[in-house]
Amino acid sequence: VSDQARHDIRLMSVTGRQPDAALQVLAPIYDGAGWDCRPTDDAFWFRYVAIGDEQMSVRRLQMHGHLRGTASTGSDVVVHWLERGHARVQTARDVSRLQPGAAPMMLPREERFEFEYEDWDQRLIHLSKALLLEVAEEQNVVTTSAFDRRATPEVVARTQWQRSLGLAVDAFRVHGAESEAWADARREVARALLVLHPSSGERLLDRRSARDDRIRAALDYVLNHAHEAITVDDIADAASLSVRGVQEAFKREFQRSPMAFVRETRLDRAHAELQAFGVERGAVAEIARRSGFSHMGRFSATYHERFGEYPRDTLRSSAP
């Protein structure tokens, strides 16, 4: 089905009690192929609601049932998260498992992916590439300067993201799809996404300054090597900056020292892994090691300081 079906919405609301009806409605929207939809008990139902336009739309998909197949998001950037249920999204390269409470994630872009959902309540935010590009170009590199030092970047970014979405939905309902308020609100959501997932903008942007390039190189290096025993010297080498240059750049862009940034990256990774659905008990040590830690006692203490709970508690609360 055409881009028309995918984009030309103002308000859409569909409900049904038959798996066939769900396939008929949903498969065209997500370019679905090989879909299998079946009841999990004798009370199958689904509901799909969407508001917005071709630039941005806010959608909710609920189903009491099981759905699997392959899909693609076309050129849209789609961010999704679960309020309820379980989900798995898989590409040739990686698998993501979603669970309620976990951070919003991006669906794979410009490639088909395989998915499996069961008895779930999912939010999906579709943003056009054009909108993201436009907003990303206004921004100065990575927009993490909005972060509050005291809170974890994720928490601040997620709060900002949720808030921008709430305002956008209000703007759409009150002022309509043609309004300035909606146009502004869309841009705020795009901005919030660039904070939440800096790479969403980086991949789209081509135009950048030499200084930005070096900071990106430093950031890339940290994100790719955080699990190794890296030093500020390594980051400086990777970014063709002096050690002092790296320290100043991190202070300016992220309000923290390079090594504090590395540590938080490691902790956040460990946290995300421990939260992932289906992690086995006793996996804490392996996850800590994989994330770049070499001492369990000190890792646990630092983890507790950042997240207010011990690694084993995170694992326990996410165990199936």
Add this chain to the structure above:
Amino acid sequence: VLRVVRSRETRELLMKNLSYGSSAMLVSDDTAAAVLHYTAVLAMTRSADVVEVPTIDAHGAVSTADIVLGPGIPLIATPAPDDVLEEDHPVFVEELTSRVLLALSGGSPLR
């Protein structure tokens, strides 16, 4: 003759707090042993050297400490609790072993 490398079988399953001046570093058992033995050799040969010691930082990540070893610089290793993530540092131990051999053969450890 001092043996820097202890065999794995006799190695105690402990980490060490290596005290140097007013600071203490958490290091693996083999690292502590190598540093102490090398320091003893430097005392015997009346020389000094700077070594980059692999340590565990306050947050549990691998870090390094550059320290000066030589006569008159007190160094104390005390037991620290074992940790499941503890790792040996064979490359560091090997490096110190070669410096020990160099010092004992009359060469200068300081390049």
